[in-house]
Amino acid sequence: MNRPTATVLPRPGPLLGDYPMRRDTPRAPWAGWWPRVAVVRPDPGPRLAAVRTQQARWAALSELEFHAHLRRLRGRLARDGFGGAHRVRALGCVAAVAQRVLGRNPYDSQLRCAEALLDDQLAEMATGEGKTLAAALAAAVAALAGVPVHVMTANDYLAARDAAQLGHLYAALGLRTGVVLGGTAPDERRAAYACDLTYATAREIAFDHLRDRAHLTAQGSALQRCAARLAGDAPPPLLLRGLCMAIVDEADSLLVDEATMPLVLAETQDDPGHRAACFQALVLARRLLPGEHVQLDAERLSVGWTDAGAEHLEAMAEGLGGAWLNRRHRQDLVGAALVALHGLVRDRHYLVREARVELLDAVTGRAAPGRVWARGLQTLVELKEGCPVTPPTRTSAQTSYQRFFLRYLRLSGISGTLAECRAELWAVYGRRTVAVPLRCPSQRVLHAPRVFATGRARAEAVPARVQALLAEGRPVLVGVDSVAEAQALSGLLQAAGIDHQVLDAQHDADEAATVAMAGQAGTVTVATRMAGRGTDIELGADVAARGGLHVLCCQDNPSARLDRQLVGRAARQGDPGSAEVWHALDASIWQSAGPSVGLLRRRQPDEHGALHVPAALVSAWTRRLQGQHQEQGMRQRRRLLEQDRTWQTPLESTQLHA
Numbered sequence: 334m335n336r337p338t339a340t341v342l343p344r345p346g347p348l349l350g351d352y353p354m355r356r357d358t359p360r361a362p363w364a365g366w367w368p369r370v371a372v373v374r375p376d377p378g379p380r381l382a383a384v385r386t387q388q389a390r391w392a393a394l395s396e397l398e399f400h401a402h403l404r405r406l407r408g409r410l411a412r413d414g415f416g417g418a419h420r421v422r423a424l425g426c427v428a429a430v431a432q433r434v435l436g437r438n439p440y441d442s443q444l445r446c447a448e449a450l451l452d453d454q455l456a457e458m459a460t461g462e463g464k465t466l467a468a469a470l471a472a473a474v475a476a477l478a479g480v481p482v483h484v485m486t487a488n489d490y491l492a493a494r495d496a497a498q499l500g501h502l503y504a505a506l507g508l509r510t511g512v513v514l515g516g517t518a519p520d521e522r523r524a525a526y527a528c529d530l531t532y533a534t535a536r537e538i539a540f541d542h543l544r545d546r547a548h549l550t551a552q553g554s555a556l557q558r559c560a561a562r563l564a565g566d567a568p569p570p571l572l573l574r575g576l577c578m579a580i581v582d583e584a585d586s587l588l589v590d591e592a593t594m595p596l597v598l599a600e601t602q603d604d605p606g607h608r609a610a611c612f613q614a615l616v617l618a619r620r621l622l623p624g625e626h627v628q629l630d631a632e633r634l635s636v637g638w639t640d641a642g643a644e645h646l647e648a649m650a651e652g653l654g655g656a657w658l659n660r661r662h663r664q665d666l667v668g669a670a671l672v673a674l675h676g677l678v679r680d681r682h683y684l685v686r687e688a689r690v691e692l693l694d695a696v697t698g699r700a701a702p703g704r705v706w707a708r709g710l711q712t713l714v715e716l717k718e719g720c721p722v723t724p725p726t727r728t729s730a731q732t733s734y735q736r737f738f739l740r741y742l743r744l745s746g747i748s749g750t751l752a753e754c755r756a757e758l759w760a761v762y763g764r765r766t767v768a769v770p771l772r773c774p775s776q777r778v779l780h781a782p783r784v785f786a787t788g789r790a791r792a793e794a795v796p797a798r799v800q801a802l803l804a805e806g807r808p809v810l811v812g813v814d815s816v817a818e819a820q821a822l823s824g825l826l827q828a829a830g831i832d833h834q835v836l837d838a839q840h841d842a843d844e845a846a847t848v849a850m851a852g853q854a855g856t857v858t859v860a861t862r863m864a865g866r867g868t869d870i871e872l873g874a875d876v877a878a879r880g881g882l883h884v885l886c887c888q889d890n891p892s893a894r895l896d897r898q899l900v901g902r903a904a905r906q907g908d909p910g911s912a913e914v915w916h917a918l919d920a921s922i923w924q925s926a927g928p929s930v931g932l933l934r935r936r937q938p939d940e941h942g943a944l945h946v947p948a949a950l951v952s953a954w955t956r957r958l959q960g961q962h963q964e965q966g967m968r969q970r971r972r973l974l975e976q977d978r979t980w981q982t983p984l985e986s987t988q989l990h991a
Contacts, residue, residue, distance in 0.1 A: 342411070342414055342478055342479065342480055343480055343575075343577040343578055343742035343743050344478075344479050344480050344481060344577055345481070345574050345575055345577075349575070349742075350575075351574075351575070352545070352571065352573070352574070352575040353574075353575035353576070353577050353742055354575050354576040354577075354740045354741070354742065355576070355739065355740045355741070355742060380421065380448070381441055381444060381445065383421045383425075384421050384424045384425050384428065384444055385425070385428075386425070387421055387422050387424070387425025387426070388424075388425040388426075388428040388429045388432075389425075389429075390425065391425055391426045391428075391429035391430075392429040392432065392433065400507075402426075403426065403506065403507065406419075406422060406423060406426060406477065407477050407478070407479075407507075410423060410474075410477050410478035410479070411478055411479045414478060415451060415474050415475060415477075415478045420448075420451060420474065423473075423474040423477055423478075424444060424447060424448070424470060424474060426477075426506075427470050427473045427474060427477075427502075427506065428444065428470065430502060430505045430506055431466065431469075431470070431502055433505070434501050434502050434505045435466075435498075435499075435501065435502055437466060439463075439466060439467075439470060440462075440463060440772050441772070442458070442462055442463070442467075442769050442770060442771070442772045443462075443463050443466055443467040443470060444467075444470065445769055445770075446458050446464070446467035446468075446470075446471075446747065446767075446769045447467050447468075447470035447471040447474070448471075449745070449767040449769070450467070450468065450471035450580055450745040450746075450747065451471050451474060451475065451745070452745075453743055453744060453745050453764060454745060454764055454765050454766070454767045455584055455588075455745065455746045455747070455748075455751055455755075455758055455764045455765070455766045455767065456745075456746070456747045456748075456751075456766075456767050456769055457747075457748060457749065457750070457751040457752055457766055457767065457768045457769065458747055458748075458749060458769040459749050459769075459771055459775075459901060459905070460749045460869075460901040460902060460905050461869050461870075461905025461906045462769070462771065462772060462905075462906065464582065464747050464748075464749075465495055465498075465499075465582075466499075467747065467769075468484060468580050468582060468747055469484075469495075469499045469502060469503075471580060471745070472484050472530050472580055473502065473503060473506055473508065473530075475578055475743075476503070476506075476508050476529040476530050477506060477508070480577050480578050480743075481526070481529065481530075481531070481574050481575070481577045481578065482529070482530045482531070482577070482578050482579075482580065483531050483533065483538055483576075483577075483578065483579045483580070484530060484531070484532050484533075484579075484580050484582070485533065485534060485535045485538065485579060485580070485581045485582060485587070486532060486533070486534060486582050486583075487534070487582060487583045487586070488534060488699075489514045489515055489534060490844070491582070491868075492512055492513070492514065492532040492533050492534060493512055493514060493532075495532055496510050496511070496512035496532040497512075503529070503530060508528075508529040508530060509528040509529050509530075510528055510529070510530050510531075510532070511524065511525025511526060511527070511528035511530070511531045511532070512525060512531070512532045512533065513525045513526070513531060513532070513533035513537050513538070513541070514533070514537070515537065515702070517537075519572065522541060522572050523570065523571075523572050526541070526572055526573050526574055527574065535581065535587050535734065535737075536596070536703075538573070538579075539596050539732065539734065539737045540596065540598060541572045541573055542573055542576065542732075542737065542740075543596065543598040543730040543731070543732060544572060544598060544730075545571040545572055545573055546730050547598060547729050547730045548568065548569075548571060549571070550730075552568055575742075576740045576741045576742065577741070577742055577743065578741065578742065578743040578744075579738065579741045579743070579744050579745070579746075580745050580746065580747070581738070581744070581745070581746035581747070582746070582747055582748070583747075583748050584746025584747060584748045584751065585748045585750055585751055585754055585894060586748070587734055587738070587746075588734070588735075588738060588746060588758060588761075588762060589754045589757060589758070589970070591694075591734055592733065592734050592735045592761070592970055592974075593733055593734075593735060593969075593970050593973045593974070594733060594734060595731055595732075595733055596731060596732050596733060596734065596737065597726075597728050597730075597731045598728070598729050598730040598731065599726035599727060599728050599729065600726060600727050600729050601724040601725070601726055601727075602724070602725055602726065602727045603724070604724075604725045607709070607712065607725045608712060608716075608722050610656070610666065610709075611666070611670070611709055611712040611713050611716055611722075612716055613653060613657075614666040614667050614669070614670040614709075614713065615670045615673070615674070615713060615716055615717065617646065617649050617650065617663075617667050617670070618667050618670035618671045618673075618674055619674065620645075620649060621642060621645065621646070621667070621671065623671070623675055625639070625641065625642070626638070626639055626641060626642030626645055626646070627639065627642050627668070627671055629671060629672070629675055629676060631675070631676050632921055634672050634676045634677070635668075635672075636668035636671050636672060638664055638668070643660075643664065646663060646664065646667060647660070647663075650663050665708075666709060669708060669709050669710050669713055670713050672710065672713075673710060673713035673714045673717050674717060677710075677714055678817070679718070680815070680816040680817040680820065681693070681815045681816065681817045683714065684700055684816065685718050685720060686700070688720050688721060689720060689721075690711070690714050690715050690718060690720055692704045692705070692706070693815070693816065699861075705723060711723055712725070733973075733974075735761060735970075735974050736974075738762065739761075739762065744762065744764065745764070746764075749897070749898065749901050750894040750895075750897045750898050750901070751766045751894075752766065752768065752894075753892060753893055753894040753897075753963065754894060754963075757967050757970070760971075761970075761971075761974065771907075772906065772907070773906060773907025774907060775904055775907070776881075776904050776907060776908065776909045776910065777900075777903055777904035777910050777911065777912065778904075778909075778910070778911040778912075779900070779911070779912055779913070780911060780912070780913035781913070781948035781951075782913065782914045782915070782916065782948055782951045782952060782955065783913070783914075783915050783916070783943040783944075783951070784915070784916040784917075784918060784933060784943065784944050784946050784951050785915065785916065785917050785918070785938075785942055785943055785944065786917075786918055786919070786934055786938065786942075786944060787917055787918070787919045788818070788889075788917040788919055788920065790917070790938070790942040791887055791915050791916075791917045791942070792818070792821060792822050792825055792887070793825060793942060794915075794941045794942045794943065795811060795822060795825065795826070795885065795887065796825055796826055796828075796829035796831060797941060798885065798941075799811070799826065799829075799831055799857055799885075800829065800831065802883050803831070803855055803857070805879055805880060806854050806855065806875070806876070806879040807854070807876065807879050807880050807881065807882070807883050808851060808852050808853055808854060808855065808856040808857070808858075808872075808873070808876060808882050808883070809856070809857045809858070809882075809883050809884075809885060810851050810858050810860065810870070810882060810883070810884045810885070810899075810902055810903075811857070811858070811859045811860070811884075811885045811887060812860055812861075812862070812884065812885070812886045812887060812888050812899040813859060813860070813861060813887050813888060814861065814862060814887075814888050814889060815861060816837045816861060818861075818887075819835055819836075819837045819859050819860075819861055820835070820837075822859055822887075823835050823859055826857065826859070831857055832857065833857035833858065833859055834847050834850075834851075834856070834857070834858045834859070835858075835859045835860075836848065836858060836859065836860040836861070837859075837860070837861040844868070848860075848868040848870060849868055849869070849870065849871065851870045851882070851902075852870040852871050852872040852873055852876060852882050853873035853876070854873050854874070854875065854876050854879070856873075862888060862890075862895070862899075869905065870882060870902055870905065872908055877908055877909055880909055880910070880911060881903065881904060881908050881909035881910035881911070882902065882903045882904070882908075882910045883903065883910065883911045883912065883913075884899060884900055884902050884903040884910070884911070884912040884913075885912075885913060885915065886899050886900060886912065886913065886914040886915065887915050887917075889916060889917060889920030889921070889922050889923070890922075890959070891922050891959060891962035891963070891966070892959055892962065892963050892966075893955075893956070893959050893963075896914060899912075900912040900914070914955075915943075916951065916955065918930055918933060918934060918944075922958050922959070922962060923954075923958065925958065925961070925962070926954070926958055933946055933954075
């Protein structure tokens with residue numbers, strides 16, 4: 334019998350060393366601009382039938398026979414890799430164990446998704462189709478071949494949940510599972526990474542990689558490290574075993590939305606003058622008048638100085654001496670203070686919780702512990718809010734998610750919304766997007782989009798719409814952009830006597846439980862962007878017969894992909910459901926259209942406050958504006974990646990500090 338061609342697997346050993354990873358990140362294959370890449374649909378063919386045949390054979394084995402066959406399979410996978418016939422047999426084995434241990438027979442769509450992940454592709458799989466088990470199937474096959482696998486989840490809760498739920502599956506295959514959370518100690522991290530599979534957020538793994546890099550730099554060259562080991566003065570072992578293989582859940586969020594976010598490993602340093610300078614800057618900023626002395630761009634959080642403002646600031650700073658006599662220094666620091674005072678809004682850009690300022694992620698709406706503003710802005714906001722000041726830091730190592738993921742020898746991911754960014758994913762990461770077919774035909778009903786003159790008018794129309802849906806016995810999920818909007822809408826619902834739950838950055842402790850209950854009859858849930866992502870919404874008794882979950886999107890998203898993330902909450906796994914999108918003309922994305930939006934404002938509102946604009950026209954405007962914003966975002970990420978490669982430093986004003 335012909336043996337499959339041997340493949341060099343990404344694992345520690347003589348060929349790739351103790352810490353396998355890509356040494357030089359490949360350059361994006363841009364040919365002037367983004368290539369046109371079609372979404373690939375997996376061909377079921379005879380391969381799926383072969384996997385099912387193998388699953389039946391594994392299921393028929395006795396326990397002794399199973400373990401004997403498993404040992405032989407692991408040896409072949411370690412020798413030849415997990416391609417060809419070995420993959421078919423391994424997938425059949427894992428599927429049989431999943432059915433026996435978890436009581437869940439993987440769907441055909443999950444097996445197809447696992448195949449795509451093992452081929453280093455990105456799989457688009459709709460919400461509720463079983464992405465967690467699909468990723469586990471692929472991770473188990475790779476781990477059986479001896480490849481250390483990192484499975485990256487959206488947050489610590491999901492990492493702990495998935496590791497606990499799937500640990501029995503992996504244990505039945507003879508695999509060890511580790512989990513790394515935010516508070517995990519270094520020795521426990523090292524032990525978790527030594528397991529066959531490790532569940533963690535991308536942030537935790539990226540920072541542990543930065544720590545390893547910093548330790549290697551401090552230890553000198555490879556020859557010096559070898560000499561230290563021979564002398565019995567070996568340093569502590571590194572945390573990771575390299576960057577061998579990663580399976581990224583919610584891949585679009587990390588590979589696109591947060592791709593250029595700098596990850597900075599920082600050390601605190603003592604700088605008594607820093608707090609005093611920031612305090613002085615706030616005092617001076619409060620004496621300046623926006624519009625007269627400065628032009629503040631609230632969208633870009635930037636400041637432009639007028640001649641009168643520059644002269645007034647120079648006169649005020651004259652008596653301070655020192656660095657304040659430097660024109661650029663005083664304008665930069667006082668400009669940052671103006672942004673802190675007038676540009677950054679509490680509950681929209683950040684929270685104050687337990688006397689600490691926590692940034693809000695612009696994409697997810699969640700609090701981002703450990704993330705801070707750079708160039709003194711963090712200190713200025715803390716002084717503005719009367720919070721203890723975070724000590725200034727010194728950078729010891731840094732990277733970005735783009736550079737970090739490109740270091741992996743094998744990279745794949747899964748999400749419900751990848752099609753819109755498939756060209757960028759191919760250009761940057763060299764990964765094709767595979768669309769996994771739905772297990773059951775979708776029954777989602779999309780209502781016509783509506784547009785309102787202002788966000789306030791839109792919010793005021795929500796209670797009446799919710800009451801009409803509740804009268805039908807249906808649950809309702811309302812999506813908003815920010816914590817502030819969630820609180821304002823909550824007040825309107827409360828005034829209308831509508832019981833509801835609010836899911837935002839201030840109520841994220843019970844996020845999964847709140848989302849899981851959002852499908853019960855008569856339940857109303859208000860959620861910020863992407864809150865609860867990763868947790869299924871299951872319909873309660875008799876809800877399907879009443880029309881299922883209704884999603885009301887009151888978000889002004891710059892991308893159609895973000896709209897689909899929320900709308901995809903309704904009608905999962907063939908259940909009935911419906912969704913509609915409401916727009917507000919005073920949102921930033923509509924304001925970017927310029928004076929032409931005024932044509933829409935001239936339309937008369939109906940009895941609910943919505944403007945009389947044909948649905949086809951609203952959809953056309955939305956596609957145009959979102960397309961423009963998506964193209965601008967791609968251009969910016971492309972430019973930052975090229976600069977990052979050139980200068981080896983991220984160019985962003987926000988940083989993640991470990």
